[in-house]
Amino acid sequence: MNWRLFAWGGVAAAALFLTIGGGWLLTLPSRAASGNAPPIASQEGDATIAALKPPKRQRPLIAIVGINEQTETTDYLMPYGILKRADVADVVTLATRPGPVTLFPVLKVEPDATIAAFDAEHPDGADYVIVPAMRRDDDPVVVQWIRQQAQKGAIVIGVCVGTMVVASTGLLDGKRATTHWYSLKDLREKHPTIHYIRDRRIVVDQGVATTTGITASMPMSLTLVEAIAGREKAEAVARDIGLPHWDARHDSGAFQFTRPFALTAIGNTLAFWNKEQLGIALAPGIDEVSLALAADAWSRTYRSRTVTFAATAEAQPSRNGLRILPDQVAAQWPAERLLQPVGSLAPAQALDQTLLRIEARYGGRTADFVAMQLEYPRERVPD
Template sequence: MSWRILAWTALGGMALLVAIGGTWLLLLPGTPASGTAPAIPRDEAEATLAALKPPKRKRPLIAIVGINDMSETTDYLMPYGILARANVADVLTLATQPGPVTLYPALRVQPHATIAEFDAAHPDGADYVIVPAMSRDDDAVALQWIRSQAGKGAIVIGVCVGATVVANTGLLDGKRATTHWYSVRDLQKHSTIRYTADRRLVVDQGVATTTGISASMPMALTLIEAIADRAKAEAVARDIGLAAWDARHRSDAFRFTRPFALTAIANTLAFWNREQLGIALTSDVDEVSLALIADSWSRTYRSRALTFAATAQARTSRGGLAILPDRITDDWPAQQALPGAGTSPPAQALNETLRAIDARYGSRTADFVAMQLEYPKPD
């Protein structure tokens, strides 16, 4: 009798969980809003550029800082690659500790220096500090270093969920800010921070923040324009395949929806059908395209993108960053190999990747990835 009671209790508990889960799914919105975001007023755009002017040096020093265990792939690599293309500043990637930086959800890189080495070489600090999303947004070493750089006059830029890292330093207290749509509530836990919707880039009193992952593209171009001029930013935009950019954004087009939740659940449960997809790692690889391709495929919940090469030696990217292969092989199965990074400009490579995900896993998974990247999926 006791076993029957236990069995019925377990079944009842499971039924209750299913009912609660089903109700939760039904209460989620079906589809996000659609439409075009309004243009940014000219005076606002000019104020943003003025606020991002180099604070100290004519040729600025830009530091991109991450923790060694899981800093976000595109947040870390895309600003570096775009700014290195422009050649209007000295750009360095940093880590809080010695050794490689393992990026999330894909890739490993050897940064140029540790924060201690940077401080020894540049005691007066950077002009700009770019902060990506990190697996720990309360890392004490990272927070203290970011605060110290702000104290030396650096403009601090929190990319995507890097905004919550910056928020934890206290530098956003009393200021306007934005972040990835999924982390807005985390930002709002800081009662004095004023969340600003419908802007991909927000600058307030020496601190800038952006929306989701793909926003580091317009952010980097805006920074290039502030440092140099519009012509230089337009030249770099053409090189990366971006026809236009600014801070316009429609925040309500990116939100947690029923299709998003169902895709996450379905793709997670399909663990037996998960793939490892390979990207050949070569010297002079385009780090921006590589980041976008590897990040996108690794966010499907159906696959993980890995780099491979014939030897363990790091390959130097187009912008001069050492990228380490994940696998040592020169014989990756053709049906599980992805196109090399650099065959298309980065923005085009991202669109091509989303189309390829659509063809391989379906439109819902492509929409799911685009939503995570906070990027409008191509038709």
């Protein structure tokens, strides 16, 4: 079963579940096999940092690439926001074609440049290329461009299901990698020479890095800051975004397809009479990381759809200069469907607060369902 059923089609997912039948649900585990994330040996951590050292420039150039037709919201915005906040590299957002990038499951942004314009300005290529999840794993334009950047010496970083995009380039053949828990079956079937590594949020092998699910782009970004500017700088940025600890440790067994996960997807999808359109006010200076995490989380409940609104149709500049286009032009939003601002909270705390608000509105199962999709460690409610 494909992860994209959850990223793009709740109705399709529920229809498939119902077609398979209730007997199949009984074969699913009642809970994930959660354990303790194994510690990371200091030698392994040091090797990861060494492997991610800037390959070319003293002040590196980081390109975050996406396709215009749907690139994952948090994969695209979180590395941008954290790395721009750190100010240890020049960071640009790119698209394969002119025009805005429609992110999924929510938000629309104006990228800094197209890949063609980037190539014209930087013929020697980027130092790092960050690859989010995309609607297509094998978009020929983006696949060819990533290959070319690697040939020019860039370190390629696949975030979440961006691993599948990087795998389509052939750069991961015979190497170690990880990906979002729900895409592991696809990775093994389509790219059998790749060696999957469990219990690691970040895996680096010969110029290519990969991560687990969506929220792993936060520790990945901090690891990159450490590789570029040292531990002290990374710790300062981590305090700023509200993440006191980060490394590659991960409990892979805590994330799997369970009966509560399936039942929540079905129940929330079929409750068509109880859907909400929730509004997030866009304003200049909004923190793009907190916005991405909150909007992404609320849009994965299968009970709500999140839209942004502003008084004009003009793009609103984020805290770090990214231009975000409102979904709707409106001066205000109905109070009962207006999401509370998260911009005053550190990004990591914004996600925790959002999950608590989802739990208060829709129940603990739905909050856990969202956290599972984001591959975010969270205390589960009892079954």
